[in-house]
Amino acid sequence: MSSQIYDCIVIGAGIQGSCTAYYLAKNNKKTLLLEQFVLPHSRGSSHGQTRIIRKAYEQDFYVRMMEECYTLWAELEREADVKLYRRTGLLLLGPENGRGFPIVKDTLQRNKVPIVVLKREEFSQHIPNFNLSSGDGALVDTTAGVLYADKALVAIRRLFKSHGGVIKDGEKVIGITPGPVVTVTTASGAYQAKKLVITAGPWANTLLSHTGLELPLQVTKLNVCYWQEKVPGSYDIRNRFPCFVQVESLESEHHIYGLPSNEYPGLMKVCYHIGKDTDPDGRDRQTNQDDIEILKRYITRCMPGLVPVPAVVESCLYTITPDTDFVLDRHPTYSNIVIGAGFSGHGFKFGPVIGKILYELSTEQVPSHDLAPFKISRFQAHSKSAL
Ligand SMILES: Cc1cc2nc3c(=O)[nH]c(=O)nc-3n(C[C@H](O)[C@H](O)[C@H](O)COP(=O)(O)OP(=O)(O)OC[C@H]3O[C@@H](n4cnc5c(N)ncnc54)[C@H](O)[C@@H]3O)c2cc1C
Ligand SMILES: O=C(O)[C@@H]1CCCCN1
Known part of the structure; x- marks a missing residue:
């Protein structure tokens, strides 16, 4: 077991985990980002050259999140000195x-x-x-256009490292032991942190099973x-x-x-x-x-x-998810475990604002958006908690 205790471990280096890790490191949190595959990879949801970015949504809350998110994408472009967005309408x-x-x-x-x-x-x-x-x-x-997805992932992970973040790829998480200090086990070792963020995309429930939670995904x-x-x-x-x-x-x-x-x-x-x-x-x-x-x-x-x-x-x-809205919440039993999941085929454009929100949740700040639509409790009839 490594003797270091991280402020936060993030599991999953897709767009949501990479953005969360970036905001944590940028705000001086000692952060470890664990990814099961060797990066870059095309086995999850975030790979490929392009994604749509738009404000055209049915719900006001997505429009409001996108208002901020365009600013965050522009900040990332400036900091990384790379063009990630092209306006097309x-x-x-x-x-x-x-x-x-x-x-x-x-x-x-x-x-x-x-x-x-x-x-x-x-x-x-x-x-x-x-x-x-x-x-x-x-x-x-x-306002809409194209995001250069693969380029964005490379840029965000590079910025994360430039802020002192540590990425360990090719390390699949095989165990999570909750507690005031969480222990995360991979085939190569065990790591400890005060906070854990799970952004494991299609594997969310596999990881959550180590914490006694199953979401309707x-x-x-x-x-x-x-x-x-x-x-x-x-x-x-x-x-x-x-x-x-x-x-x-x-x-x-x-x-x-x-x-x-x-x-x-x-x-x-x-x-x-x-x-x-x-x-x-x-x-x-x-x-x-x-x-x-x-x-x-x-x-x-x-x-x-x-x-x-x-x-x-x-x-x-x-x-x-059953309503196609995201899950952005704390674990119902372990408040130092934060979950970002169920992005339902429309989450890439929100990456920076989701990263910021998951950073806020994991550092006990008041989230900058109303998270009522994204709470786990809305699935009460569906989610199985063994705890
Ligand atoms: C065809 C398609 C088109 C899309 N179009 C758009 C679009 O136009 N606009 C838009 O905004 N969104 C779009 N999306 C949705 C968007 O791409 C996803 O919502 C987003 O990429 C989800 O990111 P994620 O980080 O949650 O998941 P992922 O990218 O899957 O990341 C999860 C990561 O966790 C890792 N992981 C899992 N288990 C473990 C473990 N045990 N140990 C270590 N690591 C682990 C995985 O390997 C993976 O890298 C589209 C998606 C698809 C598939
Ligand atoms: O998130 C998007 O903008 C697109 C819209 C169409 C379906 C796939 N996702």
């Missing part, structure tokens, strides 16, 4: 009388987020190579599909093609979304928001492709400038 599409589109539109307007509402007759002039479905409304959240595998432009440049970020989210469509009641071609020349990323249940250690055995069939039909109908067969298919995991 986000085109939101959906039935004018549906369940999703009018609510997001109201929330954006109520929160005075700058948007442009596109009329049907002017749609194709602003958004070429895209067919607006009959009955659909369209608006652009002009569902892990699903998503196919991340890239589609070839028929005419090079038609959906290119350099030609100002935006990100988009189609909230309901003829093909599905669930989101279909896309990011302009950028990371792979000539390929636009278009994905379906619903995957199939998986075991995070057995994801490669889960080969369901129902989502790709839905995407082919949507692309054929709405994006005629793309070849409707995916040119590249990667994979990624979601860890989903």
